[in-house]
Structure formats: structure tokens, C-alpha cells
Amino acid sequence: MIIAGPRATACYDRAHSRSLDPEANMKNPLDSLWGTVLAGLVLTVVLFYLARTMM
Amino acid sequence: MSWDFIHYGLGRWLHILFGVMWVGLLYYFNFVQPEALKRANAQTPPAGATITKHVMPVALAWFRWAAVGTWVMGAFLLGDRFNQAFLFREPAYVPIGIGAWLGTIMLFNVWVLIWPNQKRVLGLVAASEEERAKARRVAFLASRINVMLSIPMIFFMASSGMMHYPVFAG
Numbered sequence: 001m002i003i004a005g006p007r008a009t010a011c012y013d014r015a016h017s018r019s020l021d022p023e024a025n026m027k028n029p030l031d032s033l034w035g036t037v038l039a040g041l042v043l044t045v046v047l048f049y050l051a052r053t054m055m
Numbered sequence: 056m057s058w059d060f061i062h063y064g065l066g067r068w069l070h071i072l073f074g075v076m077w078v079g080l081l082y083y084f085n086f087v088q089p090e091a092l093k094r095a096n097a098q099t100p101p102a103g104a105t106i107t108k109h110v111m112p113v114a115l116a117w118f119r120w121a122a123v124g125t126w127v128m129g130a131f132l133l134g135d136r137f138n139q140a141f142l143f144r145e146p147a148y149v150p151i152g153i154g155a156w157l158g159t160i161m162l163f164n165v166w167v168l169i170w171p172n173q174k175r176v177l178g179l180v181a182a183s184e185e186e187r188a189k190a191r192r193v194a195f196l197a198s199r200i201n202v203m204l205s206i207p208m209i210f211f212m213a214s215s216g217m218m219h220y221p222v223f224a225g
Contacts, residue, residue, distance in 0.1 A: 030199035033085060040206030047153055047207045055146040 066132045073124035074212075078205050080118040085202050107177065115173055122165045126158060154211030161201045161208065168197035 029035035088106065096103035130137060133155070139145045140152040172194035175182040182190060 028196075030196055030203065033202075036085075036199050036202050037206065040203040043203060044207040044210050047211070051149050051153055051211070054143060054149045 062134065063132070066128055070125060070128035070132055073121050073128055076117060076121035077125050078209070080114055080121065081198070081201055081205060083114065084118070084198055111173070111177060112179070115170065119165050119170050122162050126162045129155060129158060150211045151215035154208050154215060157204045157208035157211065161204050164197045164201050169194050169201075172197070 029039050088110075092103045092106055095101065095106055133140050133151070136145075136148060140148040140155050143149050143152045171180075172190035174180040175187055175190035176194060
């Protein structure tokens with residue numbers, strides 16, 4: 001199936017310009033509330049194993 | 056009334072009371088208020104300024120002083136084991152030590168990053184529009200970092216009792 005039209009072109013342009021700008025690809029997980037919660041859960045697991053090795 | 060009751064009974068109770076207020080308000084700022092502001096600003100006339108003007112300063116005052124109360128009562132609870140916890144000198148104090156460090160970083164964020172920048176955002180301190188935008192971003196990220204840190208912090212605080220020792224010790 002060929003996807004064409006103005007929407008497809010706009011989508012391609014956006015993706016292409018992102019790939020050219022490395023900073024545009026970087027997203028801060030803390031900008032998203034659920035990204036923040038996920039980061040907190042991951043940190044909990046990491047610190048749990050760190051605590052175990054320290055004990 | 057014995058000293059042990061004051062230390063471990065009342066001390067723990069106050070530590071938890073202050074902690075609930077601190078983290079509760081932190082979660083209000085991150086989980087509740089942004090959506091409430093969005094809805095309030097979407098109505099005609101926009102009503103978001105009411106929240107910013109009347110709710111934020113009061114909530115921030117309780118928030119930052121509850122943070123102090125939590126930390127002080129935590130230090131009081133640790134008592135002469137303060138160094139053992141913070142310096143990880145004793146294996147049994149490693150979980151509470153990690154929780155205490157996370158809480159300390161969070162307290163630092165509240166008083167050094169969130170509050171001074173929120174004062175600029177709320178207009179309590181004079182700032183240009185550019186400075187205000189920068190302050191908003193710093194306060195936002197510091198607040199989000201605190202939400203992230205609060206998750207392991209609560210885990211380590213809740214699991215610092217000896218009944219969870221086997222979980223850590225394996």
C-alpha cells in the first residue's frame with residue numbers, strides 16, 4: 001500500500017528534520033508524568049539491588 | 056511517659072504526618088494541579104489565575120515547611136544512629152540510609168530549586184519574562200525529580216523496619 005498526500009509528506013518532513021537534529025531526538029522522560037513514575041520504579045529496583053549488595 | 060515512647064512513638068508519628076503532607080502536596084502539584092489548570096484555563100473566562108494566585112502560595116508554604124518537619128523528625132528518629140544511616144556504616148541501616156539520602160536530596164530541591172524559582176513564577180520576586188520562563192522550567196524539573204525520587208524513598212522508608220531485613224539480606 002502506498003501512503004501519499006499532504007499528511008504523509010508532513011509526517012516525513014517532521015521525521016526527517018528530527019533525524020538531522022540530534023537534540024530533537026532527545027526527550028526528557030520527566031516531561032511526561034508517567035515517564036517520571038516509570039523512572040521512579042526503575043530507580044527503586046536499581047537501589048534495591050544496590051542496597052542488597054551493600055548489606 | 057518514657058523517652059522511648061517520645062522518640063519512637065511520637066517521633067515516628069510526626070515524621071509520617073509531616074511526610075504525608077509533604078509528599079501529598081508534591082503529588083497534588085504534579086498529578087492534580089496541571090490538569091486542573093488546563094481545564095480552568097479552557098473555560099470562558101479563563102480561571103487558572105485563581106488557582107495560581109490563591110492556591111499555589113498557600114500550598115507551597117505547607118509544602119516547604121512540611122518538608123522541613125519531615126526531615127527534622129527523621130533525623131530525630133535516627134538519633135545517635137544518624138551517622139550510621141547516612142554513612143552506611145552498619146548493614147542494617149543501609150535501607151534507611153538510602154531513604155534518608157533521597158529525602159535529603161528532595162529537601163534540597165524544595166528549598167534551593169523549587170521555592171526560589173516558584174517565587175519568580177508567581178511574581179513574588181521581580182523577574183523578566185525570560186527569567187520567569189527559565190524559572191518555570193527549573194521548578195518543573197526539580198518537582199518532577201522529587202516525584203521520581205519519592206517512589207524509591209517511600210519504598211526504603213516503609214521497608215526500613217527490621218521485619219524486611221531478610222528481603223534485603225537475601
